[in-house]
Amino acid sequence: MDLTLKIWRQENPKxxxxxxxxxxxxxxxxxxxxxxxxxxxxxxxxxxxxxxxFDHDCREGICGxxxxxxxxxxxxxxxxxxxCQLHMRxxxxxxxxxxxxxRSKAFPVIKDLMINRNAFDEIIQAGGYVSVTxxxxxxxxxxxxxxADAELAMDAAACIGCGACVAACKNASAMLFVAAKxxxxxxxxxxxxxxQARVEAMVAKMxxxxxxxxxxxxxxxxxxxxxxxxxxxxRMNREFFCAKVS
Amino acid sequence: MTQLNSxxxxxxxxxxxxxYKAHQNLVNPPNKPKLDIIVVGTGLAGASAAASLGALGFxxxxxxxxxxxxxxxxxxxxxxxxxxxxxxxxxxxxYRLFYDTIKGGDYRAREANVHRLAEVSNSIIDQCVAQGxxxxxxxxxxxxxxxxxxxxxxxxxxxxxxxGQQLLLGAYGALSHQxxxxxxxxxxxxxxxxxxxxxxxxxxxxxxxLVSGELEKHFGHAVxxxxxxxxxxYFLSTNAMNSxxxxxxxxxxxxxxxxxxxxVQIHPTCIPVHGDYQSKLTLMSESLRNDGRIWVPKNxxxxxxxxxxxxxxxxxKEEDRDYFLERRYPAFGNLVPxxxxxxxxxxxxxxxxxxxxxGLAVYLDFxxxxxxxxxxxxxxxxxxxxxxxEKIVDENPYNNPMMIYPAVHYTMGGTxxxxxxxxxxxxxxxxxxxxxxxxxxxxxxxxxxxxxxxDGYFVLPYTIQNYLSKDIKVPRMSTDAPEFVETEKAVKDxxxxxxxxxxxxxxxxxxxxxxxxxxxxxxxxxxxxxxQKAIDLIKELxxxxxxxxxxxxxNNGVNTELEKATRVADFIELGELMAIDAxxxxxxxxxxxxxxxxxxxxxxxRNDDDFKFVGAWEYKGENETPVLHKEPLVYESIxxxxxxxx
Ligand SMILES: Cc1cc2nc3c(=O)[nH]c(=O)nc-3n(C[C@H](O)[C@H](O)[C@H](O)COP(=O)(O)OP(=O)(O)OC[C@H]3O[C@@H](n4cnc5c(N)ncnc54)[C@H](O)[C@@H]3O)c2cc1C
Ligand code: FES
Numbered sequence: 001m002d003l004t005l006k007i008w009r010q011e012n013p014k015x016x017x018x019x020x021x022x023x024x025x026x027x028x029x030x031x032x033x034x035x036x037x038x039x040x041x042x043x044x045x046x047x048x049x050x051x052x053x054f055d056h057d058c059r060e061g062i063c064g065x066x067x068x069x070x071x072x073x074x075x076x077x078x079x080x081x082x083x084c085q086l087h088m089r090x091x092x093x094x095x096x097x098x099x100x101x102x103r104s105k106a107f108p109v110i111k112d113l114m115i116n117r118n119a120f121d122e123i124i125q126a127g128g129y130v131s132v133t134x135x136x137x138x139x140x141x142x143x144x145x146x147x148a149d150a151e152l153a154m155d156a157a158a159c160i161g162c163g164a165c166v167a168a169c170k171n172a173s174a175m176l177f178v179a180a181k182x183x184x185x186x187x188x189x190x191x192x193x194x195x196q197a198r199v200e201a202m203v204a205k206m207x208x209x210x211x212x213x214x215x216x217x218x219x220x221x222x223x224x225x226x227x228x229x230x231x232x233x234x235r236m237n238r239e240f241f242c243a244k245v246s
Numbered sequence: 247m248t249q250l251n252s253x254x255x256x257x258x259x260x261x262x263x264x265x266y267k268a269h270q271n272l273v274n275p276p277n278k279p280k281l282d283i284i285v286v287g288t289g290l291a292g293a294s295a296a297a298s299l300g301a302l303g304f305x306x307x308x309x310x311x312x313x314x315x316x317x318x319x320x321x322x323x324x325x326x327x328x329x330x331x332x333x334x335x336x337x338x339x340x341y342r343l344f345y346d347t348i349k350g351g352d353y354r355a356r357e358a359n360v361h362r363l364a365e366v367s368n369s370i371i372d373q374c375v376a377q378g379x380x381x382x383x384x385x386x387x388x389x390x391x392x393x394x395x396x397x398x399x400x401x402x403x404x405x406x407x408x409x410g411q412q413l414l415l416g417a418y419g420a421l422s423h424q425x426x427x428x429x430x431x432x433x434x435x436x437x438x439x440x441x442x443x444x445x446x447x448x449x450x451x452x453x454x455x456l457v458s459g460e461l462e463k464h465f466g467h468a469v470x471x472x473x474x475x476x477x478x479x480y481f482l483s484t485n486a487m488n489s490x491x492x493x494x495x496x497x498x499x500x501x502x503x504x505x506x507x508x509x510v511q512i513h514p515t516c517i518p519v520h521g522d523y524q525s526k527l528t529l530m531s532e533s534l535r536n537d538g539r540i541w542v543p544k545n546x547x548x549x550x551x552x553x554x555x556x557x558x559x560x561x562x563k564e565e566d567r568d569y570f571l572e573r574r575y576p577a578f579g580n581l582v583p584x585x586x587x588x589x590x591x592x593x594x595x596x597x598x599x600x601x602x603x604x605g606l607a608v609y610l611d612f613x614x615x616x617x618x619x620x621x622x623x624x625x626x627x628x629x630x631x632x633x634x635x636e637k638i639v640d641e642n643p644y645n646n647p648m649m650i651y652p653a654v655h656y657t658m659g660g661t662x663x664x665x666x667x668x669x670x671x672x673x674x675x676x677x678x679x680x681x682x683x684x685x686x687x688x689x690x691x692x693x694x695x696x697x698x699x700x701d702g703y704f705v706l707p708y709t710i711q712n713y714l715s716k717d718i719k720v721p722r723m724s725t726d727a728p729e730f731v732e733t734e735k736a737v738k739d740x741x742x743x744x745x746x747x748x749x750x751x752x753x754x755x756x757x758x759x760x761x762x763x764x765x766x767x768x769x770x771x772x773x774x775x776x777x778q779k780a781i782d783l784i785k786e787l788x789x790x791x792x793x794x795x796x797x798x799x800x801n802n803g804v805n806t807e808l809e810k811a812t813r814v815a816d817f818i819e820l821g822e823l824m825a826i827d828a829x830x831x832x833x834x835x836x837x838x839x840x841x842x843x844x845x846x847x848x849x850x851x852r853n854d855d856d857f858k859f860v861g862a863w864e865y866k867g868e869n870e871t872p873v874l875h876k877e878p879l880v881y882e883s884i885x886x887x888x889x890x891x892x
Pocket of ligand 2: 056064083
């Protein structure tokens with residue numbers, strides 16, 4: 001396939017970025033999207049030009065490091081995949097592809113397509129855990145957990161923290177990310193002890209970091225590569241409400 | 247010559263660890279906050295160590311190269327984690343887990359370490375459940391188990407196909423808690439470039455800030471390196487793209503011995519290579535071998551037709567299929583250890599029975615399980631893996647058998663450490679895949695997660711205190727001390743040298759070339775001739791690298807080509823050491839298969855008389871031959887036998 005790429009280039013967080021146009025030729029349909037960018041980068045290096053910087057690591061959809069906004073969609077045109085799992089067979093010969101970074105005040109651009117997502121770590125640090133320390137724990141089977149709840153908790157825990165939910169949301173809200181963590185623990189007995197403090201602390205941190213409000217458009221759910229359900233947001237709202245009234 | 251002292255405690259095997267803990271030195275609570283510990287790496291080993299040490303009251307600094315600790319390569323582990331809980335009542339015990347691990351490692355691991363690992367395995371599961379890790383459960387609400395290779399019991403705990411993710415998020419939660427409490431300080435996008443030694447002890451590290459390009463100096467009374475494995479020396483592997491050897495390579499050059507570099511695990515079930523632009527290989531979890539059957543056509547003509555796409559796998563009649571693992575190893579069948587399964591697949595493909603367009607693939611078939619259990623059960627067990635396969639290969643594995651081929655996956659070798667996980671540099675501890683300690687010449691499935699968390703949650707928090715108890719009067723040092731300044735300068739010179747080459751070829755060109763040399767000559771089957779060839783080729787490649795590398799841009803900010811270049815420079819040197827080590831080891835054991843040393847049936851043939859030792863290499867300087875030190879392996883509780891999975 002031959003393709004035209006319009007890619008966001010930005011030297012550093014303060015620089016004013018702009019789109020640059022590149023051509024790539026002879027791309028195999030078996031190639032992954034990031035491999036296609038690797039090929040482009042090799043040609044740029046050949047010409048002693050700066051390669052395009054983008055984040056990636058596992059290249060199998062689990063680390064949450066990759067993050068491109070492709071033709072107006074986080075992680076591109078395929079459903080239920082991350083950018084690194086996207087394959088070129090989803091495009092046609094002659095296509096023009098527009099590639100941008102996530103855009104959100106809370107995720108500033110570092111360079112080109114690389115962004116800073118430390119805000120997600122800060123939200124977790126505010127309370128996204130069970131406060132046990134190492135050792136002195138009773139046998140694992142001493143807390144049986146209803147299988148249905150365990151499965152729902154696992155559904156929520158599958159979040160990879162990529163930030164596609166924020167990128168997809170017109171308000172740049174982090175509700176789905178926060179709700180997934182709150183839900184995981186709300187569904188499990190281990191998480192109950194700190195449930196109130198957790199939801200309050202995480203929501204307060206999210207607001208403080210400049211993420212927008214949730215207006216229930218569900219774009220986050222639609223674009224989530226791990227199919228995290230917006231039901232989690234409803235569950236979190238209940239948790240939040242309970243915390244506030246108690 | 248430095249004497250290797252493994253510091254294995256006295257006493258009967260099962261009491262060594264309790265005895266150690268009862269008699270070791272501790273640091274009392276008021277002194278802990280006066281001691282700084284640097285932890286490099288936020289994978290299972292690093293995150294669990296930092297969280298546990300922080301909770302004890304030490305002041306911890308933790309570093310990773312990704313943008314968040316949660317993205318460490320451990321996140322990608324799929325299948326599960328072993329423990330000797332014996333919940334299924336199928337005959338498991340601490341001894342059996344210990345025994346299976348030693349045997350699986352082909353009698354090349356240290357007894358005392360492995361027994362400790364088996365002992366603490368149960369506490370790991372308790373710890374993770376308390377953190378809210380959503381392990382799979384049965385309908386009674388209790389924890390579920392599955393089987394993995396090399397074991398006849400079900401002892402593997404799992405969270406769908408995302409066990410590593412869930413365990414890492416548990417450890418990341420514990421780490422985040424300690425960060426909030428102020429006991430741990432987090433540094434992301436920071437790469438350790440070197441260790442700083444003061445009077446022979448590890449007292450700090452030099453890092454490169456991957457965003458600003460600046461070098462930073464950090465002090466610690468002790469340093470823990472938990473930077474993962476070096477499988478990416480082959481370029482193509484199942485490891486994440488940024489996994490590297492640099493931290494453990496730099497400490498090797500500063501005096502930490504490197505043990506058994508040639509022990510590499512080639513995983514049997516990975517998606518086959520499809521093109522030369524390919525950047526990495528994807529694992530299909532070993533758990534699939536619980537329900538999938540591995541086969542190739544019985545007749546070469548059928549294999550040929552399938553390769554030419556004149557015939558489809560599902561058309562082939564039952565009697566024309568060769569379930570070669572079940573045929574060769576009836577007792578363990580499809581669940582033989584990885585090294586055995588990989589070699590058997592390679593043997594069939596080399597003999598002309600391989601499938602796929604390249605002929606370098608075998609089938610992993612779920613037809614019978616789907617018939618027996620129903621599609622729903624298979625989907626529930628492996629749904630995400632099947633989806634992953636379909637996204638990559640564009641074929642539905644519920645209808646057509648999966649195609650798989652072995653790929654580089656895990657490195658058993660690593661920094662030599664004693665029983666306390668301390669390297670030959672005092673105060674420098676190494677944990678997780680980065681050390682060599684527990685898996686001998688072959689790791690069993692679901693044991694790396696166990697080892698990483700064992701090291702971090704339950705071993706280092708004890709052993710590091712034994713070391714630090716002597717340091718309570720040592721004040722925090724200024725990083726303006728000459729040792730810090732000199733080490734920083736050495737790093738800067740190395741970076742300047744790389745930037746100054748200004749040649750014509752990209753880093754990836756060299757990395758791919760190295761990978762090719764390694765896979766062809768230091769891969770699944772090795773011979774003296776090919777290993778010598780690899781050494782010669784790598785020497786040439788090193789020269790070419792240092793004279794013809796091109797890194798665009800400069801060192802004043804993000805420069806991913808420079809990052810890759812520093813790592814590939816180290817991989818090239820490591821590759822040579824791996825070949826030297828493989829050449830030295832005139833036997834076959836576990837993942838190290840020397841074609842000269844095999845039984846008439848084609849199984850690995852060990853030479854216990856001459857090679858029952860850990861090979862630990864000492865660096866002697868640029869272009870000097872490294873020196874081999876041997877730590878003899880003594881088996882007191884286990885009878886050393888020919889591994890038999892028949
Ligand atoms: C696809 C896949 C599936 C697997 N599945 C299983 C399984 O089911 N069961 C099992 O037991 N094992 C499995 N393994 C093996 C297991 O995942 C790893 O061995 C283990 O997670 C390694 O953990 P670690 O903490 O040692 O290192 P890693 O998780 O690799 O972490 C390394 C850390 O070091 C940091 N780092 C690296 N270099 C530097 C540097 N120079 N400076 C600063 N920081 C640095 C990284 O940022 C990262 O935080 C699997 C491996 C793969 C590849
Ligand atoms: S690179 Fe890990 S999810 Fe895409």
